[in-house]
Amino acid sequence: GRPSSLGPGFNAVPISDHRFLLIRGARMGYGEESSCERPAAKNRVVVYDTQTNKEFLIFDKPLSDRMMGHEAACVYEHADLSPTGATLYIVSPCYATAGCLAVIDLPSGAARYVPGVMDVFVVRGGPKAGDLIYSRRLERTGTGAGHSYPYIHARPDGSQIAIISNEDLVLDRKSVV
16 A cells, blocks of 8 residues: 555565565675674564564574685675575675575574575465575586576575576676766
C-alpha cells in the first residue's frame, strides 16, 4: 500500500509480504578499513517487520576463511535468506575483483564459502524454490582467456548446478564517473 521507511541500511530483500532482510551499518567495499569490534565499521543482517515496525537481528558475526585473505570480516555486500529461514547467504568482499559467498547454517553457525561470488539471490517460488542464482568470477579457457562473470544456478549449499547466462560484466569507461 503506502511507502514506509525501513531506516538506514542497504540490500533490502523482501522475504514475505511484510518482512524484509537488510544489511545495517556502513556500506563498505574491498580494502576499506573495518573492524568487527567497532560498531560503526561493522555490518549486521536484520529482518525488519513492516507490520510491527520492529527488527530482529539475524547475524552480526565475523566471516573468516583462508581464501578470504584475512582473519575476519564484518563487511557484507549482499545477503539473502533461505525460504525456511535456516540458511543465510552473505557476499563479503575478499578480492579486488570478486567477493566470497558465505553459506551460513544459522542453527549451528557453520559456514561454507564459495569464492568469486558477486551477488546472490534465493529462488522464492516454483519447483526450484530454495535454490540460488549468483554471479561468479570464472576463468575462461581457450581463445580469449581471461575472466567472465556468468550467472550460475546453484544448490542451497552453494554448489553449482549450471551456468545459466554466459554474459560478461562489461563496464564502459566513458560512463564510469
